[in-house]
Amino acid sequence: MNELHFAPGACSFVPHVALELVKTATGQDFTPRLVKLHKGEHQTPEYLALNPDGQVPLLVVDGRPLTQVVAICDWLDRCHPDAGILPSEPWARAQAMSAMAWMNSTVHPTFTHVFMPHKFAEGELSHAELRRFNAASYRGYLERIQSMIEKGSPWLFGERVGAVDAYALTLLRWGGMAKIDPASLPAYKAWVERLAETPAVAAALERERLPLHTYKPD
Numbered sequence: 001m002n003e004l005h006f007a008p009g010a011c012s013f014v015p016h017v018a019l020e021l022v023k024t025a026t027g028q029d030f031t032p033r034l035v036k037l038h039k040g041e042h043q044t045p046e047y048l049a050l051n052p053d054g055q056v057p058l059l060v061v062d063g064r065p066l067t068q069v070v071a072i073c074d075w076l077d078r079c080h081p082d083a084g085i086l087p088s089e090p091w092a093r094a095q096a097m098s099a100m101a102w103m104n105s106t107v108h109p110t111f112t113h114v115f116m117p118h119k120f121a122e123g124e125l126s127h128a129e130l131r132r133f134n135a136a137s138y139r140g141y142l143e144r145i146q147s148m149i150e151k152g153s154p155w156l157f158g159e160r161v162g163a164v165d166a167y168a169l170t171l172l173r174w175g176g177m178a179k180i181d182p183a184s185l186p187a188y189k190a191w192v193e194r195l196a197e198t199p200a201v202a203a204a205l206e207r208e209r210l211p212l213h214t215y216k217p218d
């Protein structure tokens, strides 16, 4: 059985939703493995042997490790093309992969600079500047996702909820942690609230015990 190593609220939410979509489409279940990042469980020798980057997500398939959100979702989609993780029409699939790769390679690391500035520089002043600069870029990216949402119907790539939708939800949740009020992105906020009620997303939110909104005013 597929084993997903995940941390609540992390980008592992994306393959988590993908595995729930597989379960709905095929009945094939998976084993969720909670990784407590705050306790350093991603830095143990056993974990690093499976993912030398010491990160979630990690999918273990019959003892074989697969890392990276994009690769895990692509693999699950190829194994279960009926689950709707990615669109099946080749051009739409390529567009969805493009959006997911952009979120993973561009939007996500921008947030990492806000959330974990110590990974990129030393000293409080440097950290404060990294947070300020990247929070502003991150806001711009969320606005772009909002305009993608306004063009997609009902979900980013058509009729079915897929992996890219789950990434968009995760990125808005992170926005709250970067002090971006979701109310300032009303179309995005309303869309995420509808998405949260769809079965696969609701199941993953419940297992991870995630509040949908993380924004707390100062």
Ligand SMILES: N[C@@H](CCC(=O)N[C@@H](CS)C(=O)NCC(=O)O)C(=O)O
Pocket: 010, 011, 012, 037, 042, 054, 055, 056, 057, 067, 068, 069, 070, 104
């Ligand atoms: N490009 C990687 C990003 C993975 C990543 O940034 N994971 C974060 C959680 S969202 C993590 O495990 N952070 C812990 C750390 O780096 O110490 C992927 O797609 O898997």
